[in-house]
Structure formats: C-alpha cells, structure tokens
Amino acid sequence: AQSVTQLGSHVSVSEGALVLLRCNYSSSVPPYLFWYVQYPNQGLQLLLKYTTGATLVKGINGFEAEFKKSETSFHLTKPSAHMSDAAEYFCAVSESGGSNYKLTFGKGTLLTVNP
Amino acid sequence: DGGITQSPKYLFRKEGQNVTLSCEQNLNHDAMYWYRQDPGQGLRLIYYSQIVNDFQKGDIAEGYSVSREKKESFPLTVTSAQKNPTAFYLCASSTASGNVGIQYFGAGTRLSVL
Numbered sequence: 001a002q003s004v005t006q007l008g009s010h011v012s013v014s015e016g017a018l019v020l021l022r023c024n025y026s027s028s029v030p031p032y033l034f035w036y037v038q039y040p041n042q043g044l045q046l047l048l049k050y051t052t053g054a055t056l057v058k059g060i061n062g063f064e065a066e067f068k069k070s071e072t073s074f075h076l077t078k079p080s081a082h083m084s085d086a087a088e089y090f091c092a093v094s095e096s097g098g099s100n101y102k103l104t105f106g107k108g109t110l111l112t113v114n115p
Numbered sequence: 116d117g118g119i120t121q122s123p124k125y126l127f128r129k130e131g132q133n134v135t136l137s138c139e140q141n142l143n144h145d146a147m148y149w150y151r152q153d154p155g156q157g158l159r160l161i162y163y164s165q166i167v168n169d170f171q172k173g174d175i176a177e178g179y180s181v182s183r184e185k186k187e188s189f190p191l192t193v194t195s196a197q198k199n200p201t202a203f204y205l206c207a208s209s210t211a212s213g214n215v216g217i218q219y220f221g222a223g224t225r226l227s228v229l
Contacts, residue, residue, distance in 0.1 A: 009155060034217070043119075043205055043220030044158075090157060102173075103218060107157035 002027040002093050006106035014114050019063075019078040021109045023091035026072065033074040034092040034103070035065055044090065050074065061085070086113045117142045121206050121221035127229050128193065128200055136191045136224045138206035145210060147189035148218065151175060152203040161204075164189055193226065201228050 007022040025031055032051050036044040048059025055067040061084075065076045074091060091106040119140045128134045140147065146165045150158040160173030164183040178197025183189055189208075193200045203225050207218040 036220075041203075041223070041225070043121075043222045044207075044218075045220070046217060049217060102160065102163065105158040107155060 002031065002095055002104045004091050004093050004104055004106035006089075006091050006109050008109055009107065010110045010112070012112040012114060013081045015083055016080050019076070019081045019085065019111065021076040021089050021091075021111065023065075023074045023076065023106060024072055025074060025091070025093045027093055027095055029095045032094045033065075033067060034094075035059065035063070035074075035076050036090045036092060036105075038088045038090065038108075040087075047076070047089075081111075081113045083113050083115065086111055119206055119208055119219060119221035121204075121224050123224060124222070126224055126226045128226060129229050131195045133192055133194050134200075134226070136193070136204055136206075136226070138189045138191065138221060140187055140189075140206075140208045140219075140221075142208055142219065143186070144208035144219070145186070146208060147183070148207040148209075149173075149179070149181065149189070149191045150205045150207065152205060152223075158205065161191065200226055202226060 003026045005024045034049045035047040037047050038044045047063050048057050050057050050067045058064045063078045088108045088110045090108045092103040094103050122137045148163040149161040152158050159175050161179050162181040164170035167186050170181050170183050180192045203223050205223045206221045209218045
C-alpha cells in the first residue's frame with residue numbers, strides 16, 4: 001500500500017521569500033510522484049512529476065521538487081514566492097510497474113503569501 | 116478545447132433524494148475517476164473506471180454509484196444512503212497506454228444538503 005504525508009496543513013510566507021512544502025511518501029515499489037495545485041473552487045492542475053531519471057524536476061510557475069529515495073521525500077520549493085502562488089498544494093504517489101492508474105493524495109498544504 | 120466538464124457547478128440535495136453529477140471528457144482518455152474532497156482531508160477516491168462498461172470501487176464507495184456506458188462520460192449518483200454528502204466532488208481522467216499516473220481534473224461540483 002502507498003501513502004503520502006504532507007507536513008504542515010498551512011504554510012505562510014512573505015512575498016519574495018522561499019517556499020518549501022514538505023512531502024514524504026511510502027511505497028512498496030519505485031514510486032511515481034506528483035505535485036498538484038488547487039486554486040479556490042477549482043480543480044487540480046499538475047505542477048510537476050517525477051517518474052524516472054533526474055531526481056530534480058522542474059515544473060510550471062518556477063516550482064521544482066527533488067526526489068530523495070533515502071529520505072522517501074519529494075519536497076516542493078520555489079525560490080521567491082509571489083502573491084499568485086497562494087493556493088492549496090497536494091502531493092500524490094502512484095506505484096510504477098503495477099496498476100498505475102490510481103493516485104494516493106496527501107491531505108494538502110494551504111499556502112498563504114503575505115505582502 | 117480539450118478538457119473535462121463537470122456539471123452542475125453547484126447542487127443541492129433534499130433528504131432522501133438521489134442526485135447525479137455529470138462528468139464529460141473530450142480528451143479520448145480511457146480511465147476516469149471520481150474523488151470526494153472535504154476540508155483538511157485531501158482527495159479520497161470514490162470510484163474509477165479503466166475502460167467502458169467496467170468500474171471499480173475506490174476507498175469510499177458506500178452510498179455512491181456510477182456507470183460507464185460511453186468512453187467520454189462517467190456520471191456519479193449520490194444516493195440517499197450517503198448520509199453525509201456535503202462535499203466538493205472532482206472528476207478526473209487519464210490515458211491508459213503509457214500511463215504514468217497523470218490525471219487531468221474538471222472544475223468540480225459542490226454538493227450541499229438542504
């Protein structure tokens with residue numbers, strides 16, 4: 001079984017500050033990992049994904065994440081927060097090589113950006 | 116434009132009533148999913164379908180039913196057996212071949228109880 005833990009249900013940063021959203025996963029096989037973003041009353045939009053290869057992946061809107069197998073982590077970062085980054089962020093995992101249609105989501109982290 | 120359309124955007128259910136949420140996609144995706152979102156609980160899988168005329172229960176299927184008669188459509192019925200239906204419902208789809216788990220989401224339906 002796979003699971004995702006997002007540390008911190010709410011993160012608040014100042015505009016221009018570093019954004020760090022934490023995600024740890026559990027998977028019995030090599031995982032595929034994802035970050036999605038959700039703006040109020042909207043669906044989810046894919047930010048970035050890790051499947052195989054380079055462990056540092058870049059996504060849209062200046063976000064990136066690093067897959068660290070030894071730490072079972074996939075933290076999301078952005079060097080400088082913008083007001084438009086305020087949203088809820090979800091980390092998700094699917095298992096490679098198996099029935100990889102299903103995603104397991106974390107409970108989400110709400111990002112607030114202060115002016 | 117290709118995408119996933121959910122309707123209605125807002126829905127109200129009376130006691131004892133069944134209601135149906137619509138989900139249509141024109142992405143030619145084989146797999147479709149229904150999730151329920153409650154504040155602070157993330158997304159929980161209700162049902163999913165990998166091909167037409169086949170679907171499987173997710174983690175919280177009780178009180179819900181689905182059908183998959185057409186590739187592009189995957190309606191969800193919230194039955195009167197679902198005692199706490201108030202939530203935000205999200206539909207998603209993904210390709211089957213070469214799939215690495217990327218799912219594309221609709222804009223959601225917010226269901227409330229009158």
